[in-house]
Amino acid sequence: MARVFSKKRIIFWASVALSFVLLPLVFDGGFSLSMLSQMGIAIIFVLSYNMLLGQTGLLSFGHAVYFGLGAFVTAHIVNFIDQGSFWFPITFVPIVGGITGLLFALVLGFVTTRRAGTPFAMISLGIAEMVAASALMFTTFFGGEGGIVTNRTAGGVVAGISYGPQIQVFYLIAGWCLISMMGMYAITRTPLGRLANAVRDNPERVKFIGYNPVRVRWLMMTLSGFFAGVAGALATINYEIITAEALGLMASGNVVLMAFIGGINHFWGPIIGAVLVTLLQSALSTYTQAWLLYFGLFFLIIILYSPGGIANILAMHAPVIKARLFKSLASSYLIIFLASVPLIVGTIAVIEILYRGGAILGMSSLVSWSSSLVLIVVGLVVFRFAQRRVKSVWASLDLELRKRGFV
């Protein structure tokens, strides 16, 4: 077994930390800074979610509950600090959010984790609905439609940090993101983390060797609630407002999409998903009303063609590149790319025609309809052909890699 602080690992985490420090210096606009902050929060949240889905095999549709509750309690704590009821450094406020998430996950997890698989998914959805519905009932705590407004500078200036400027908030998020990433990675290496994997793969055998799968699921749920709460607290500090939407079904669904698009079978996969989805959401939503539709279609395509997510696609190619065989794939990838262009353009055209009612780019509606449909059909035909080609190339590549011992 490798030592906990091996040289390689220290170098790795140090470079992650360094990149966090350097990122806002490279992307220093106001928009990119707030986007980076958003990504940091999303990364913590989605990694905490993957503790359930990827590592324990629990498909939860209500993870935003812990995020949201952590955020609301944090908002109230910050307001108490603001009123001078007591003093607590804002830097460590995320711990409060984390503990809130942990406690709620402990209580709710007791009910939900008794079942696994599909029943768990439905139950988590039901719990999420329940919490979301009660959020509109208890308006003093959740603030009703308007939400709770806070002031992130409530803690005053400590060591020159007031959390007024966004850059300071970004570094706070980055710091917590790094700590949470390390913490969650460490958990995967503990006996509990290994047991969680075993519970995911074969709960019956886990029972046979004398562990209680329900308890393992419960524990993982509780720990994951902690990190979700941390993310929620950071969101409160970042936005200075929190509404009941944060614990609703949309938020829960969003994290499922992020984790799955990134890839749930690798620890790093969800991070790719978080970054990409955050980027897509803010980029697409400025251009088109239909961005949610594109987003949903993208998700369906990932599930149909690469259920391991983007991380799996990358991991699949690592041995190929190592064996210097990528050239053989390049030509068929080029065809796929060329086929997808008309397919994607045609699909986008149809969707935008529907949204804008009839015509786009100054063409008459008949021309725009027929040209986009032709694009789709041509794209589909070529795509089918290219798909088959890629499949056969991969089959022969697989053999070759096995022969050479790369797989």
Added chain:
Amino acid sequence: MEFFLVTLLNSLSYGLLLFMLSSGLTLIFSMMGVLNFAHASFYMLGAYFAYQIGAYTGFWIALFLAPLVVGVIGAFTERFGLRAVHRFGHVAELLFTFGLAYVIEEVVHLVWGRAPVNYRIPETLDFTLFTLFTTQYPAYRAFMMLVSVVMLITLYLLLTRTRVGLIVQASLTHPSMVEALGHNVPRVFMFVFAGGCALAGLAGVLGGNMFITEPGMAFAVGSIVFVVVVFGGMGSLVGAFIASLIIGAIQTFSVALNLSLLDFLNLFGLSISEDSFWYSGLSITISQTAPVLPYLLMVLMLIIRPRGLMGNRET
């Protein structure tokens, strides 16, 4: 007494509608082990199709056509979507239907807009059937109940009395044996999926004009249907039936009751001033808690009896 009877009738019609949805979901689940997250989306599609088709042909033809169209869409979903992701396991299947629900909702936004559409009760059914004490009971509600009951009896007879039902039931429990006897089990699955979706579509045709036809209706009903299925026990049709009626009754009654704990305390001569700490908590009326009650019931059921009313021991 009047209030009780009328609300009971309303809850019965709503409960039957819920069962039409949950029966399709249960059939699909017990057959393929797939929880169809998009089930309520098919319900929504049923309502919108009925609205659109009805605009050209009138309600009666739409009543038959809309579920049919939804069923065909369901068949395509199974054949080209679910069957393809089947090899990746149940989680992928579940997520596929989840993504589909997303996409269907957005497509509905795209085609019909975000505002509710004007899908109305047909004029031939827009009259008062009878007057109970002072309340007028609409004929459409009775019609809804009639269609649901006829549909369910047909479904029951189809499943238990015919050769088709025999093959479906056998494919549920012994798929490989049925396959060995020369039946195309994947095709059976496809038809069951399509049938379940058509049932949901029919529920949409009936419920869409009774309640409201808008893009949010799928998510609103979807989670209630899940509660019904968990409460009744996953995969049990009888359980789903009982649970539908119970949940339907709870939802209908709780919305109508404007009582709070405060009133209860007043009954005993206790009064609590408005500036008391407990006031805001105690003054919440039953009707305000209505959206939470079904979920609370589900949680209670899970604590007392994790497998639901009639469910199998473990899955």
